[in-house]
Amino acid sequence: MSVRFRLLGELEAHVGGRPVEIRRPRQRGLLSALLTDVNKVVPADVLAERIWGEQLPVNPRNALYSYVSRLRTALGEATVTQRSGGYLLAADAEAVDLHVFLRLLGEAAATGDDREKARLLDRALALWAGEPFAGLDTPWFANLRGALENRRLGAQLDLADLRLRGDRAGELIPELAALAEAHPLDERLRGQLMLALARAGRPGDALREFDRVRRLLAEELGTDPGSALRQVHERILHGDPGRDPAAARPVPQQLPAAPASFVGRAELLAALDHAGAAAGPVAISGPGGIGKTSLALHWAAGKLAEFPDGQLYVNLRGFDPAAESLPVSVAVRGFLHALGVDGAAVPAEPDAQLALYRSLLAGKRVLVVLDNAADTGQVAPLLPGSPACRVLVTSRHRLGGLVATHGARPISLDVLSAGEARELLGRHLGEDRLTAEAATVDELVRLCAGLPLALGIVAARAVTSPELPLRLLAEELRDHAARLDGLDTGEAGLSLRTVFSWSLRHLTPGASALFGLLAPAPGPDIGLPAAAALAGVPSGEARKVLRALENAHLVTRTASGRYRMHDLVRLYASEEAERTLPESARQDALRRVTDFYLQTSWHADHVLEPLAQPIRIAPPRAGVEPQRFAGHADALRWFTEEHACLTAASELAAERGRHTEVWQQVWLLNEFRARQGLLFEREAGARLALAAAERLGDVPAQLIAHRIFASARIFAGHPEAALETLPAALALAERSGDRLQEAHLRYVLAGAWEYHSADYQAERDQCERILGLIEPADDPRLYVKTLDMIGFCHFQWDDRPGARKWLSRAATVAGEHHDIAGEAHALGNLGFVALRDGEWATAINLLERCVGVLRGIGNIRRGAFFLVALGDCYRAAGRPDDARRALHQALDFYRSSPEDSHTKEVETALLALDGCSVPGVLP
Incomplete structure (x- = not known):
């Protein structure tokens, strides 16, 4: 069944040749949002944001499902389908006027034939029948509408340039005058109108048009006309309104070659495509060696036809180890030269240089790549004023200021997947070599932890030394202490140590210190309160320091608000800590963070088991502020988020011989692990606790550890192990006269009989003995x-x-x-x-x-x-x-x-x- 859709005007849908009426605004928004990404899966949360903006319903997914159901009914069941995490509208892109418009613009930009370009632009502009997405007022639709109208204006001006070269320029005056009323500050448009008037024999009107726009620019923006418009004015004054010499200006092509070994990043490339639908720069951020520049250049290489007026590129050297950041004045002079401005014509004043730069780009479709930016202050002056231009910025910082003040869309890079990493190695080494040493390749991928620079260094060493078996490289990287040595080509900028060190140069002493302390901290990540204990500072101060590390991409903040380091960054941080921090400072930090985990576990366990008699632990160490919990859900959430760190903390305490801390931490985790069914962790913890208690000679601790161990073995399917070990534990409890611990052990023994042989009489006998040992007040649970x-x-x-x-x-x-x-x-x-x-x-x-x-x-x-x-x-x-x-x-x-x-x-x-x-x- 054929379908056709109109978005460039009042929304229209035709199915099987008949019009389909879609009245509800949200329904129209859903259809429009899907059509802009026709034949692509749009995630449900993205759709909801497009349709409702900040006014989300209570349950957006349910509301979305309801609207999709109605849309399917209207369009036909097979048109809109649900895919993993989102929805897809399947249709021929040529049946959607918006996509035909964009295709025609791309073809027009790619052709060098003026007549063919004019024909394509005419066809593209004829598709417009009114305001796109009328009545849809969410920020996403507003931005997209603005971007499309800018593309339309750009096409109109391109077509006007072509027609001004003919001998019927006067016919353009009404159209250009109407456009100038709608876009009074567009200097390119005003220049075209002036040329049309002059070439139609109305030079006086052309000069009056210049006076009008000059006054308007002064009143509205406080600026003078740009050089291009002034040149048109000068030619008309001298009676020479001929062909615009700007047409002879060189088209800059400054982009470096795209990396041949680029792999993966499909979602990020799609995000860059989507970002192009709205005005404002795109800020690509990530740690050193993650592939920011490669992503920008690879995307740009496939989009050259969309930027027929050229591409500008500059390395701002924001994190250069051998030189200072590139001054804005140097960058803009380079851009002016690339745009054809003679050295003598470059203004002396920096502000005038920037104004000329923006004037030359006015109305142009130019891609500007600002690579390796230090901060927002270095980027903001280089942003063109023309919405038709696109700007890509790469930086190790997140450039939050650019997002806040200039509407930049942030795109953050993460490591490559294992499959992408293997593909990258294959591009360098060839599939034959990868297949011959497949197991070693898998190990190299793991040791490089998905970092493109690390993979590139390994590949470079393998390619330049073809006689070197990959297994020797893997052996070198396998040595934890020497891994960063193995990730060094011997050339400047191609050593992970060097690359990581560039980021450290911009940190405060406090941030550098915490960077080093995070490396040996137990667990795969860390929460803010634990990081504060590690540093021995209040949470507010720790938050500021962690934000600085996050902005520098030396740590990553997860969706749950925790902080994580890339494996190789953590390795470098460990080296830095050993080099710059005294051993005593590192050990004190570890004692504080493990004590934080112990103290907070005590409070969380007491919330889970308020009726249990709590164990006694030492007071908190100086600099440790334990967390408190409002109820079960709060305590459970903390145990869940911190479980891996708590497990690592008890293992670290065991390694350091802090036996009391070991059994206490294990015990405080026991109830949570039992409730969650974490049997292996419960049993492993019990083994640590039992060994620690025996080394201490602490009888109550031994009895508690025996209880945990026996119970874990029972529920792991080995009740016979409990039956073997419990009699000795019971004898120890009887000798110590600890009736409560004996009762607890007998309860575990009763369960062992049930699970071992369904001996309910033996189970009942143990229960009777428990009731003889305790009263409800002794232990209600x-x-x-x-x-x-x-x-x-x-x-x-x-x-x-x-x-x-x-x-x-x-x-x-x-x-x-x-x-x-x-x-x-x-x-x-x-x-x-x-x-x-x-x-x-x-x-x-x-x-x-x-x-x-x-x-x-x-x-x-x-x-x-x-x-x-x-x-x-x-x-x-x-x-x-x-x-x-x-x-x-x-x-x-x-x-x-x-x-x-x-x-x-x-x-x-x-x-x-x-x-x-x-x-x-x-x-």
Whole structure:
């Protein structure tokens, strides 16, 4: 079915030859937003921003889905399709007037034949029937509308230039006069009107037009006409309104050659394409060696036809190790010479030079590449005044000032993917060599960590030494201490150390110090409060320093607000720390940050387990300010975000022999790990804690470590290991007279009997002994769990009255002591009893309450267990959709968890429910 769309005027859509009426503004916005990127996937969040701007609905994705459904109905189901993360409108680009317009402009720019160029421009301009995107007022549509109108004006002026060369210039006067009224400050347009008037025998009107624009420029902008307009004025004064000598000016072609080995970056190249739809520069930022200049030049090489008036390039040397940044005055003089201005004609005053530069670019379509900028101050004066020009800026700084004051679109580079890195090596070395040493190539890719400069250095060394096997290069880079030595070609600028050092030159002493301290900090990244503890400064000061490091691209701030270093940058930072910071300063920083993790873990664990008796830890060290938490969700979020760092901190403490810190950190992580089903981490931590406690000779610590270890082994599917180790731990507890620890160990032993051989009598016996050791006030959580376990034993014996009695007692005691987790668990087990009795409504009510509480406190492991029962209840009650939802939620957890023994059970339940294959499961 044929479709045609109009965007250059009132929105129109024709499907199968008939018009389709689309009345709602948001619906029109959706169609227009998809058509501007026809045949491309537009991410859902990008679409929402285009359609609603800052006035997003409460649930943009749902609203978007609703609008897409209506649009499909109007246009035909196959036209708009949902793809991963977004939507795509499939149509022939030639059926969309906007894309035909842009194609015709590109063809006109590429041809050298004036007659053909005029024909193409005429066709392009004939497509316009009014204001594009009328009634759509979000910032994105406003910017796009402005950019398109600038392209239209540029085409009109190009066409006027061509027609002024003929002998019927007077026919252009009405059109040029109307355009001049609409664009009164456009000097190129005014010059064309003056020439048309003069060539039509009206030189007096032409001179009066010059006086009019001169006064207007002075009143509105406080400037004089530019040199090009003044030259037109001079020629008319001297009676020579002939062909404009500006047409003979050279077209600058200053771009360096695009890198032949460029790979990947498809999303970034697309982002550069999209950025061209709006006015303002594009700021490409990233760390040294990431490929900023390569991206800019590669993109520009494919867009030369869009800039028929030339390309300007300058290296601003913002991070040059051997010279100062290039002065703006030097850069602009170079541009003026490239634009054909004779040296003697260059004004002496810097402001006059910049004004002449902007005048020469007025109305022109020129690409300006400002490479390696130091800061916004170096870039801003070199921005053309003409919206028809495009500007690409590259810098190691983020240039936030350029974004804020000049509307720059920021594009930030990250490392190459493994596939792209391998492709880059292949461009240099050839596929034969890569195939012959495939395993080594994979290792080289990993050691270079996706950094294009590092990969290029490795490739250069391999190419210049073809007799050198790649495995020897890999061995050199494998040595952590010597890796940066291996990433050095011996030439200036082709050493990672040198490149990274250029960024350090611009840092304050405080930023340089934190840069070095971040390298040995435990974990893959760091949060602001931990960084403040590492530096021993308040959070506000740490934030300023981290922002400086981020702006220099020496650290990256993640979407969650954490700070991360590239592997090779971290290696360089470690070297810098050893070179510039005393050993004592580095060790003090590590003690502060690990103490921060310990202190904050204590507060977070107390929020998760408020009824548990907290362990005693030393007061915070000087310079450490622990975090506090408002509730379960807050504490869980912190544990989740910091888990990798907390694990690394306990391992670091073990390496340094800080045994008390080891077992305490492991214990404070235990409840979180248990709730999240992190069994391997829980077991590994318990081994560290047990070794540390034994070295200390600390009996309570040993008993706690035995509890964690035995419990982790049980849930990892090895209850026999718990049965082997627990008797010795119990004997130690009895000898020490620690009744509470003994009770805890017996609870773990009871669970071991259940998981080992389903020996519920042995399990019940241990529970009875626990009740003889403690009272509810001693440890409410343990007491409730014990009652709950006894009730579960009765359930397994099919003694449902007995199960109800014990489980109800557990729920009551839990309620009396505000143990929400224990109460939820008891209610869930009562739901099992009701399910077995066929009391579907009661079972659903109990299990829904249970699952809601457990998920609310982050106990997703136990929540998944009860979700399976809830799914059974829904199915039995004739609610298949609810059953499917509950079972899929449980399956998501079990598929991602080491404790996956329930996976097959849930898959089987879904198969029985659906009568077909489960997604991702072979029947």
